[in-house]
Amino acid sequence: MDRKLKLRKVLVLALLRRRNRFRQQQQAAEFYTRRRNKRRWWVRPAWKRRNQEGQFNTLYHTLRNEDREMFFRYTCMSPERFDHLLTLVREDIQPRYCKFRKGVSAEEKLLVTLRYLATGDSQHSQSFNFQLGRSTVSKIIRDTCGSIWNRLGATYLKFPSCLEEWSQIASEYEETWNFPHVIGALDGKHVRLECPKFGGSMYYNYKNFHSTVLMAMCDAQYKFTYVDIGHYGKDNDASIFSQSDLYDMLENNRLPLPEMAPVGGVDTPYYILGDEIFALKTWLMKPYSRRGLTTEQQVFNYRLSRSRRTIENAFGILSARWRIFHRPIKADLTLVELIIKATTCLHNYLLSTENTKYVPSGFVDSFNNDGMRPGDWRSLVQDDAQPALHAPPRIATRNYSYDAKEQRDHLCRYINSTEGSVGWQATHVASCGQVDANLE
Template sequence: MTPERFSHLLSAVEPYLKIRQDRGRTAISAEERLVITLRYLATGDSMASQTFNFRVGRATVSNIIREICDSIWTALNKKYLRLPSSESEWMTIAEKFENDWNVPHAIGAVDGKHIAIECPKFGGSMYYNYKGFHSTVLMAICDASYSFVWTSIGSYGRDNDSAIFGASSFFKRADFGTLKLPPPSVVGGQQLPYVLLGDDIFPLKTWLIKPYGGNNLTDEEEVANYRTSRGRPTIENTFGVMAARWRIFRRPIRANIETVDQITKAVICLHNYLMQTDNAHYIPSGFVDSWSNAEFKEEEWRSVV
């Protein structure tokens, strides 16, 4: 981020910090606390490394990171991580999907990401996933511009994406019809609803579609799969950009589950904040995947990750 963006972030976070002035020594400033936390999240180095870099006690670094992550979430989530609350807001997302990805009536792409952690104390097998490591699951929906629209944080690594999403508040609201989605409209002579784009593991709903399975597909089914496959990589790219820029996710996080959840929440807010305010620095040209002449082109974030 630019220095100006850092100053703006500091001004947003500082009111939520509680810095105590002790007798005989100067308290660590809000600016240095934010720098310590951002460096920890962006480099993926251990808390012990930050102790040596900033000449601050290890327990102090741990407390600072938890405090700043919590303050970042409090300061940014309501403005930069907000579920659309009206038909017009959902329509804006759908128009962006159609213009950028040639997918009509898409209101987002949904998927889960396993965040690697060290085995929690008394965690047993709850956090051990099918990929062979301990994790907690981030379930998320993104828009066409790689920003998170909705997230669910902290599910057990052993649970599959369908079960996690099915138990979420978003799923229940969508089933009850309280999300204020736009009504179906005509596309190419057919009445089509507004839908999420998911992969094979998710259930088929009137508001969620996934690719047709099997080998003997009709031409119409092949075209439908091609269209949805153009939009679904947005969520993969969103997770990829987040992991490339915030390297804390590149190795197992050594912290208790509550701290891991705080870190994840803070990074999600920082990702959306920078995507929406400092996009040119955060994801320069050629950093995210793209479609060119009906061919999918993998870009820089994949080599970084």
């Protein structure tokens, strides 16, 4: 009995020591956690004068009251447009009441976000400019970009949902770009990122940098009508498009498009314009392969590529105005998607409300009898060592149906006919010997 009692005492003491050691480890972990999370100060001493020295209370009000031109360069919009945008998002970003301290106003939050998007400077830079904590700036940008997407997306980035809207787009393309039955131009661009956490090689693209892909379609006025955001940088345009809702709706005839109408005496469906990487469909027209082209096919390629300048110009305006795209975005993937959504919404919003300031004369590519005059946005984008938005790899797809081939051949004949031709097309192609390199 004595031996059993001694063994029992030894076991109890061992268990007590183990429990005490575990409690000591827990207490140490809690102590270091409290120590790590404890803030040294609520507001840094250097930021306590932000009401007198921060940009919101100095430069912003000076430009707003005294220099409208510089205010537009500062925020990419006029004071009246800034105020209107503020009324749309104020409810979402208004600070909650606190009797101990005054929160950051909705007006300042909107300004911080616009400066971040318009300059491409880091969140640390905005922290110094506005004398706010870096974590505060990060939360402001996330909340405001989300609000811009929620408030503007349904109105200014609305996907056409009825026959009248599609017919209007097709009429504008035919009137402005001389190409019949076009309901949009489609393309994709790489948006540069810093290496995402746990991203591995999925976001590493053929240009040897990390990116996510923005797939978009636009109308004849450079407004985005459809965006698909967040695909892996390693994917190409064709595979991304084949997984999209737009592809599914077009392939299964679930869009309320106008009925087929005569083009050159033959009933022709409505379609979107793409480049060589996409598969030729009755609802997607693309250029002929570049080898062994006849003069008529060269003319068709030139006219089609000329009409596709809308999507290239749309991306160009976007990257020229919102310089966040001019360097790798340092943010988590959720915030990157919100940034892209917010900028595409702002692009459409400003095109709709103050087009002459947002896209002044000469800002986009224009055409005359001598060919293409590059838009001013190109010089703004090409100032950097690398393009702001990168094109995915162009690998031509040669799979198509007989109906799609016949439709393209018919459009080619129509473009070269007396009814469908324009005076400058043959002269231009003959003078160049081939389609302009800038149009490919």
